[in-house]
Structures are given as C-alpha cells and as structure tokens.
Amino acid sequence: MVEVEVCANSVRSVIAAQRAGANRVELCVNLSEGGLTPFLSMIEKSLSMTDIEVNVLVRPRSGDFLYDDIDFDLMKKDIEWCGKLGCSGVVFGILTRDGSIDKMRCAELVTMASRYNMSVTFHRAFDHVLDVEKALFDVIELGCKRILTPGGFPTAVDGVNTIKRLVDLSEDRIQIMPGGGITPQNVENLIIQTGVKAVHGSFLSPIESKMDYLNPNFSPESDFIQYYSDEKIIKKVVDIAAKF
Template identity: 35%
Template structure:
C-alpha cells in the first residue's frame, strides 16, 4: 500500500479524501490556477471535521513563483492566520527572478511555520538544476518536495524522480505528483523507490476527487 496525499481544491473533495482512506490532504483553492491559498473559514470548518493531517497551500496567485514584497508579506500573514487553526503543515515554494530557489524567503516562511513541517511544491519543477535545487530546498528546512521530476508529469520524470529519491537519501521526502493516477502508481513506485504519492484523484475533468480513484490509489 502507498502513502497517498490528495490535493483538494474544495471542502467536498477534502471530505471524500478523508472518508476514503487518504493519508493526508493538501488543501488549496484555485483549481484552474494549479492551487492557491484556501479560505480561512473553509479551513477552520474542515479542521473540525477531519482528523487526518491537513497541509495548507500558501500561494497568493496562479502563474509564476516569483513574488513581490507585497505578495510575500501577504504569504506571511496567511501562514500565521492559518497556523492558528491547528493545521498540520504548509505547502509553498518561492523562486527568484532567475528561477532559482529563493533561499532567503523560503527560509523565513519555514521558520514561521515551525514546528509544523513544510513541503516545497511543484515550483521545484520550474527551478533550474535538479541537484542544486534539491540541496537549496534542504538548506531552507523543508521536510518534503512535491515534484514530477522537473518534467511535465511523473511518467516523463521518472528517471529524475529515481535520482532525487537517491540524492535526498532520507534527508527529506520526495512526494511524487503530477499526472499520477491509479493506472501508473505501481510502475512509478517500483521505478523510483518513492514512498509517498500525490494526486488530485479527479478523473472526470471536473472539480471533485473520485472516491473510487482514492481507494484504487491506496490499494495498488
């Protein structure tokens, strides 16, 4: 059985994930933007109903991962507010204008989140350099990287994912996600030796996670 994190873009999906055996929820808003910071009240209500870990995305907008000072301040404020809800971790990733990992700003947010763990999200797949970016993310204090191996999806990125698992050597978790489905999870797991997997479990092009897909992901 695999460890499965479900990316949930609405409270309905979060409840479906919880009720069907997900190990963790990545809670966000903005499905069409690839995930943005979820609403405070939505998060508060879900926390009261869900007792599996909820990691909350901190991302002020869609688009690139290079933020202005005002946007960064907004991220800081969102993180502090959402931390008060007893969530279990945070998901974010900041690059500089050269698409390098922004060590300074990421480290500030990781320290603000402490003692909660942080995941560096798929901004990693836009970052320049596999090994160099991995080391920078580790230096910032992240516990996890969500990645498709710096390729468009996990199938194309499996060589790099295997390499990342080896290079990380237990210093942080490589969370495999991006086009991951119950139809390819076994092959990807065997090839990469990764232990944690991430999917929206949306199978119909809509906005809701599929209960059947979550169960299939868990049981593969």
C-alpha cells in the same frame, strides 16, 4: 507503506480523502491555475469536519514563483492563520529571478511554520529551477519535510528518471513526493521505478449540476460541471500504495 496525499480542492474532497484512507490532504482552490491558497472558511471547515492531516497551499496568485513584497506579506499572513487554526503543514515555494531557490525568504517562512509545529512541503516551483541538484540541497538545508514534483515535466510519468535521481540524491534527508497525472493505472510502476515513499494527486471526477434549469446560451461543461476528488479512485491508489 507508501503514503497517499490528496490535492483537495474543497471540503467535499477532504472528506473523500479521509474516507478513502489517504494520509493527508493539500488543501487549495483553483486547480485550473495550478492551485491557490484556499479560503479561510474552507480551512476551518475542513479541520472541523475531519481529522485527516491538512496541509494548506500558500500561493497568493497564479503565474510564476517570483514574488514581490506584497505577495510575500500575504504568504506570511496566511501561514500565521494556518498555524493559529492548527493545520498540520503548509506548502509553498519561492524562486529568484535566475531560477534558484529564494533561500532567504523561504527560510523566513519555514521559521514561521516551525513556531506552530507545522511541516513544510516545497511545491512544484521546484520544477522551474535552473539547477535541480543544487535546488534539492538548498531545500534540504531549509529544513523542508518534502518536495512535491513531477520531475520537471507535466506529469510524474514523464519525469520518472528525474524523480528517481532526486530520491537517490536525497539519501532519505527529505521526502520526494511525485505528483501530476498519477492514476490507479500508473502508480504502481511509478513507485517501483523510483522508490518514492509518498504520492500526490487530485483524483478528480466530474459532478453534474442538480439545477432543474440551465440557460441554453451557456455551455454546461464549463459553467455547471464541478470536479471533486473521487473517493473510489483515491481508495484504489491507497490500496496499491499499501502494498509497498
């Protein structure tokens, strides 16, 4: 069966993922910026209210994946907190200036995660490497469990050929998990075309504000609409993935 991982931007989304039968969540905030490390309170609440596997995104800021010493110290501290709280895994990626995997720093974080028996997913920093094949082998060597990638394109459908290539090259030494624009309408073909064993998506739906008064000087769409993972959409993807 193909696994389904939900990119959960809230405790509400984590609950929806569990109810829909997803295998795990990647917990984060600020999806509009590509995802950032969630609040400590959000991690604690997600763990206390559900028993689904919770992997936490460790990304201290938006922008590129070339981190200075302050950024790196924050990442180490966040991984330590995740381990102490009992998270299932962490998700991160660090690059060097020339677009290579920063093996030295990533190895240090992998070692930290392993002390708490947490798995490691190398995230979409992978889509900004200079040499995809070399990067794949570097991440395998680091001991990461999976790579989250849309194949170097905005969506996994666009990057389907690269994803297939990565699956073939990996020879089951690491899980290649496509993410980016995955829907119930395209997930089946993506699985068939690539042979992946896991897929990833946020599966969001808008939720309107319950406020009785909304200031007419502001746009309701930008200031009062919230987006959460939709249990019904997740369930459709889970049902399709279960066929493989």
